[in-house]
Amino acid sequence: MLPGTMLRHRERLGDAVLRCLETRMHIQGRSPRQLHVFDDPNRDERGWVLTVTHLDVLPLAELELGLRHGHAKLSPVTGIPGLPFGHDAIIAWAVDVVREKYSQEPDPWDLLGSRFTVTQLRELHDAVLGQPHKKDTFRRRMEPHLDALEQRATPPGSNGLGRPARIYRKRSEGDRVGSIMAQV
Structure with missing residues (x-):
């Protein structure tokens, strides 16, 4: 979505972004990050307009x-x-x-929540990339960033046959630093 707004007199840019999200999209409690400044003088025939873009990725439910x-x-x-x-x-x-x-990361905007299967994670990455990942390659690339939990999940609509999928969570930054130091 590309909601936009003009800055009000003496308004901070970050405050304008949050105001725009709230008034136009009814979204609160987010922390969009500045993406880029678009300053091509020919972008708008009405005159030279600087556009400072911000980015946030959120679940569809928050847009409803x-x-x-x-x-x-x-x-x-x-x-x-x-x-x-x-x-x-x-x-x-x-x-x-x-x-x-x-x-580079399993789910940087936490769209899956705190617990997920590798299949759910791969399907999310497939959707973001716009094409499928190879299952084994994806698993090997992501596993160093994940902690396997003792829980297992039975997929919805499953007939109960087969081994339930392992549940994972993203490894915290502190856990990653500790594991890197332990490997050295």
Whole structure:
């Protein structure tokens, strides 16, 4: 979504972002991070407008109120036709950042919650990347970033046959530093 707003007199940029999210999308309690400054003087035929973009990735459920009130429309990030004011470039930049972050970490925006299976994690990464990952390669790449829990999950609609999937959580930064030091 690309809600936008103008800064009010003496308003801080971060406050304007939060105000825009609340008034336009009914979203509170988020911490969007500055993404990039788009400053091409030819982006807007009305004049030179600086656009300071922010990025946050959140579960669909948090958008439902704004969508229900008609304040937003969901569209796939691929194939968006020529949006005005350079918004195509803004979306492409954001998609690249999100994909890069997901290529390095299990679930940087915690879309799956605190506990998940590797299959759920891979399906999330497949959706973010826009194409499937190889199961074994993905598991090997992610396991150093995960802690296996004693719990197991039976997939919804399962007939109970087969071994239930192991549940994982993301390894905390302190755990990763400790494991790296232990390996040295």
